[in-house]
Each structure stands twice: as C-alpha cells, then as structure tokens.
Amino acid sequence: MAFTSSDLISIEAAIIALSAGSRVEQVAIDGELIKYTPATLSDLIAIRTQITDSVTPPTLRTYAKNGGRGL
Numbered sequence: 001m002a003f004t005s006s007d008l009i010s011i012e013a014a015i016i017a018l019s020a021g022s023r024v025e026q027v028a029i030d031g032e033l034i035k036y037t038p039a040t041l042s043d044l045i046a047i048r049t050q051i052t053d054s055v056t057p058p059t060l061r062t063y064a065k066n067g068g069r070g071l
Contacts, residue, residue: 003054011051015044 017023018041026035 003051005055008048008051008055011044011048014039015041015048018044 018039023038024036025038026033028034
C-alpha cells in the first residue's frame with residue numbers, strides 16, 4: 001500500500017487525539033452502530049513510523065571524490 005503525506009497527517013492527528021484522552025470506539029449513523037477496534041499509542045506510533053519511512057525519500061550520501069592529502 002502506498003502511503004501519502006495526508007496519511008501521515010491523519011495518523012499524527014490520531015496520536016494527538018489519543019494522547020489528549022479523546023477516544024472514539026463507536027459511532028451511530030442513521031441508527032446503525034459502527035464499532036472500531038481501540039488503538040493503543042504504541043500501535044499508532046508504529047504505523048506512523050511505517051508511513052514516515054514510506055513517504056520520506058531516503059537521503060543520499062555524498063563522498064569526497066579525491067580523498068588525497070591536503071597541503
């Protein structure tokens with residue numbers, strides 16, 4: 001699955017909401033009850049790490065071409 005920067009923003013918002021004590025485990029829409037599996041902070045942080053690794057391009061290393069002696 002390809003993650004986007006909006007996925008990263010969403011997971012960070014979920015981490016902040018969970019840290020602040022805001023938890024939504026169920027929602028009623030038109031009389032229909034939808035239940036969600038509660039997430040833990042460690043689960044959300046692990047997912048954020050996966051998304052960050054996927055979204056952030058790897059850094060390139062640069063090397064000196066001539067590593068000779070300085071005069």
